[in-house]
Amino acid sequence: MISEAALKWLPSRFEELIRYGEFQGPGETITNEEYKARVEIAKQKIVDEGLDALIVFGDCYRMSNIRWLVNYRTIDGVYPQPMLMYLVPDRDPVFFLPSSEIPSAHGSSAMCVLGGDIREIRSEWAPFLKERAAKDKPKKIGISGYTFMDLEFWFPINDAFGDADVQRSTIIEQLKSVKNEAEIASMKRAARVSNAGIQMLMDLLRDSEGITELEATSLVYAAMFANGGHAIAYDIMIQAGEHTDVLFKRPTERPIRRGELVMMDYGIRVNDYASDNARTICYGNVSDEAKRLMEACSLGYEECLQKIYAGMTGIEADRVIREAFRKHEVDEYLVEVSEGRTGAHATGMDPEEDIPEIGPGCANVLEEGQTFAYELSLIVPGIGGVRTEDQVVVRKNGLEPLHTFNRFLYVD
Template sequence: MIKEAALKWIPERFEELVRYGHFQGPGEAIANEEYKARVELANKKIEEEGLDALIVFGDCYRMSNIRWLVNYRTIDGVYPQPMLMYLVPGRDPVLFLPSSEIPSAHGSSAMKVLGEDIREIRSEWAPFLKERAEKDKPKKVGISGWAFMDLEFWFPINDALYEADIQRSHIIENLKSVKNDAEIASMRRAARVSDAGIQMLMDLLRDSEGITELEATSLVYAAMFANGGHSIAYDIMIQAGEHTDVLFKRPTERPINRGDLVMMDYGIRVNDYASDNARTICYGNVTDEAKRIMEACSLGYEDCLQKIQAGMTGIEADRVIKEAFQKYGVAEYLVEVSEGRTGAHATGMDPEEEIPEIGPACDNVLQENQTFAYELSLIVPGIGGVRTEDQVIVRKNGLEPLHTFNRFLYVD
């Protein structure tokens, strides 16, 4: 379905992307001493909350809790390789990994300055907990990452620490939500790299009417990797025409034709920090109503950039968004996702992290240098759906977008 005109310019475009891609990022390195300081800070919070120990869970997809502490992420695979950490104030942390990952962790993680106590996760987790229960007799233990912890690791916790009060904890989730300069530098570069993805889609639409959603998806991925992406952040979505009637849909063999609204949610990782963006393109002669909702979504989005500020609660920020969309006459079409938030979600190493959130029941307070994906979607029955999304940094005077690609997109 890719027209000859596009096939001719694609090699030249990739050559340009590779030549001018964002492959180097000064200021992105984080020293092992920083990770050591993070573990010390976590231990301080553990003491302040009256916990005897903190268990931290992660895996190759939800890796940010562990990686924030010790700079290690397991390898993506058919099975999501798990990670566990056991923290007790005054002691070196203990990291649990699959046996295949342990040599890598010794060589590349910050555990080399944190005692290097790395153990096999499946054979040693249960015996370790029983030993700790007998020797330490912990009365109160927190779990960070409880929302996605595998049951295979919960059962040994329940068996060994049955006399302890096991609590859900947000210690690590809160600490990692505020990004330092090096983290923001990686996120900023990931955002710049993702520009190649949306530009590739627009170029394809100009020269290749009838290209399928799947074909376009492959080339968008390729463009972002050619521009300096390191790994996939999440499954990107290209949805055209009637496929925009739902919030999320995997790309299909549907041809993309003029007259369609075309929505893309796209991201890439740099240094294991993820970008997360979305744009909607009016392709050809779309209906006036389709054009109106795309523009209203982006106008409402931009209205809120300076109004949502550090110090606001997620509830107050939600109110600001609702008022802006009411102003443009589209508030009734604003889609709230199933988690009870108004689109926006925390982000950083993982495309979706836990804190902060914006929604009618989200009472967390926005803090300076927190980052989240500011995502707003409208779905109008019979017309279609649109989305505008960028990662932003919370500042005292508003939100600073990391991804600044034009939000009002038209392809003839």
């Protein structure tokens, strides 16, 4: 529960966050002319890859493919709010949205400089495809966002273009992976905003022993919003004690006690760019093994920042990470998050994007300007789990962290 001491300082702490929060940032504007240029680049890639058309899917959760093209994100709600774009080299794009979103898109998206053709997604998608099949007779069609595309939109594609070669495409995924400096500026501000979250957790642990994971989570969210956050990036995870033995777990009513490892994975959106960070706190008199685990994770993490750079493959970067952890004798505890990834995952507008990846089977080449969440986790059964994570920009001489909060954290 929240102690009387914490209840006394919370009002002044939130007043300070609001007064000095990260509510504005320079250099974050992306103009409609730039979105127009992006569409033209995508059209040229369609030609280069020998496609006749490209279908791009997104929704309120995986919005980055569409937003990168036309600066629009559907509303995050219970009812699915998908987005589709039909791109061909010689015409303006056609944008499909639920009817409730169309007026907003006309007023706030970049479609105003891209022809303004916005149509209703469920009633007009299938007839539009049949019309295009009859008039254009495309032979080769790519789909970006195929991993998440709803089946309700795939069936009309299959019905209309059954004789065509419909294939998976990563045209937009590859293009959006390299961020411009305006995008990086928003990501840096999101990282600064998230500083309030980890500081709030540390202060709560110092003054409120016994606070539950759920109670702490609510106040961490509140601190980040008070400091300038615009929207939730993903579900924050605060895990303590034996709950750190698993990679991901939702916060519970479990009290957080001294003598435990406390791990938090946290993020926030600014300008619809997401931060994604993780820290592990040694809370009170933790065991020597637990302290060593946290320190080894952060030491190995920091050693690799200048050893991973543009031009390396994801496989080569994976070897760098494993060698660093081998040096600290913890490589056997390194957890592969999913899909053969060491832990790092692309990031930007969506907390998890597509390119680049780091892992023993990830052959993609790291490009200067790409961003990813550099995430490393160690789990030792019976001792606990630790995680260190920050977003980074790939540079020619190493990785530039966007989030620079101390990685070695101790609360008495």
